[in-house]
Amino acid sequence: MADEKTKKQKTIMESFHIDEISGVDRPAQEGARALLIKRDEPEEDAFEKMLKSAGLILTSDEKGHSHLVDSTEEGGTTTHNKANGAEFGHSHPWVKKSDGSIQIGMAEGHGHDPMEKRFELEDDGFDKREFSADRRRELAKEGKALPDGSFPIVNVADLRNAIQAFGRAKAKGPVAKHIKRRARALGAEKELPKEGLLALKSVNGELQKEQKTMTEKNERTVETVEKELQDSQGELAIAKAYGALNDAEKSHYAGLGSDEQAAFLKLDADGRKAAVEKAVGDDPVIYKSDRTGKEYRKSSNPEVLDAVKSADEAWKIAKNEREKREDGELEKRAKDELSNLPGEMDVKKSLLKAVDSIEDLKVREGVQALLKAGNENLSKAFTRIGEQGEPESSSLEAEYDKLAEDYAKEKDCDLVKAKAEVLTETAKGRDLAKRMEDERRSQGR
Numbered sequence: 001m002a003d004e005k006t007k008k009q010k011t012i013m014e015s016f017h018i019d020e021i022s023g024v025d026r027p028a029q030e031g032a033r034a035l036l037i038k039r040d041e042p043e044e045d046a047f048e049k050m051l052k053s054a055g056l057i058l059t060s061d062e063k064g065h066s067h068l069v070d071s072t073e074e075g076g077t078t079t080h081n082k083a084n085g086a087e088f089g090h091s092h093p094w095v096k097k098s099d100g101s102i103q104i105g106m107a108e109g110h111g112h113d114p115m116e117k118r119f120e121l122e123d124d125g126f127d128k129r130e131f132s133a134d135r136r137r138e139l140a141k142e143g144k145a146l147p148d149g150s151f152p153i154v155n156v157a158d159l160r161n162a163i164q165a166f167g168r169a170k171a172k173g174p175v176a177k178h179i180k181r182r183a184r185a186l187g188a189e190k191e192l193p194k195e196g197l198l199a200l201k202s203v204n205g206e207l208q209k210e211q212k213t214m215t216e217k218n219e220r221t222v223e224t225v226e227k228e229l230q231d232s233q234g235e236l237a238i239a240k241a242y243g244a245l246n247d248a249e250k251s252h253y254a255g256l257g258s259d260e261q262a263a264f265l266k267l268d269a270d271g272r273k274a275a276v277e278k279a280v281g282d283d284p285v286i287y288k289s290d291r292t293g294k295e296y297r298k299s300s301n302p303e304v305l306d307a308v309k310s311a312d313e314a315w316k317i318a319k320n321e322r323e324k325r326e327d328g329e330l331e332k333r334a335k336d337e338l339s340n341l342p343g344e345m346d347v348k349k350s351l352l353k354a355v356d357s358i359e360d361l362k363v364r365e366g367v368q369a370l371l372k373a374g375n376e377n378l379s380k381a382f383t384r385i386g387e388q389g390e391p392e393s394s395s396l397e398a399e400y401d402k403l404a405e406d407y408a409k410e411k412d413c414d415l416v417k418a419k420a421e422v423l424t425e426t427a428k429g430r431d432l433a434k435r436m437e438d439e440r441r442s443q444g445r
Helices: 002-014 046-054 133-141 156-168 172-185 204-218 222-243 247-254 258-266 269-282 302-337 345-356 361-382 391-411 415-425 427-442
Strands: 056-058 068-070 075-077 093-096 102-104 285-288 295-297
Touching: 046 056, 075 247, 093 222, 102 222, 156 172, 222 258, 247 258, 247 269, 285 302, 295 302, 302 345, 302 361, 345 361, 391 415, 391 427, 415 427
Parallel strands: none
Antiparallel strands: 056 068, 075 093, 093 102, 285 295
């Protein structure tokens, strides 16, 4: 009895495989010399789990983008996305073939492949992350995996996984023999099912029946091949016809039933145009969102339409407030930065706005410096730097300056404009202009 217990314990210990040894400064318990801890298995990637649960398949990456396909449907269009450098986004037509695989059509000069295998288990039911290629070769040499490295069974947990994955095995005879041999080595025969090829006493008839079934599945007649070829050609024709539709036709196509979709694709360009125009006439656009540009038809849900209108109204109010604030800031900058330059306030604000929109920072800063220097240089033209002529002339010039300053404040304009207008637009200015002209004539100027 003691020998059997020792043998069983030895068998169990042989099933452990040490992947990593870590040293610690304090053992788990006093007097402990070694501690074995089984590492928790890695969880499935959250993104992959999300896609699988939603029935979605990711396409291959082409031109810097990919799409999603709803594999719960029999066909349709992928999600919308935009390729690198493209101005507009696009989607691709797709169909589910008779064997369940996905066929994706061309759009915008390119296509995609479905990345279905990314979310499938390997043929032997194991995740490759658990057993590297080198590790599988080692286990094959030790007889703990099949010669090709599949179905690695090191411990009882691996045995359970192998039993669960047995249904996907292609050559079931050798796999069943391997699983039962490893079950005996681990002392875990009780894990094996009571019936079928994995039972300890499976009959040869069952294996022969399984082999016969596999042979029948692999035998494909000429008629079967021709039928599959015709189906594939038909599916490709549908994908090609869909790819030739414009955006309005694709939108109309998406709202049709399967029979109506097939009939629509058979129409020529004029027929499709007439069908779309009739559908639009029966269900006209009654509202277009300024915020998103999306159109809403008569058949749209009234509650959804009310919510969209409310959101648009709030957006318009916020937009107007923002534009007023930005206009006020531009006007203040125009008065501070361009006060000496000629031109109306709207012109100056437009100039500042255009300069701010220059994307090249170096060029933008250069233009701003140029405007600042021009404004400062022009301000010097109105600075008195000395006096010439008779005192009367200086007096008239001073009166001119004073009239211009008062006019600029009253009209809220720059000094250059004030000096140009005050002599013709005011009575005092006209009187001053006459006196200045008389003075020039008297002095022979």
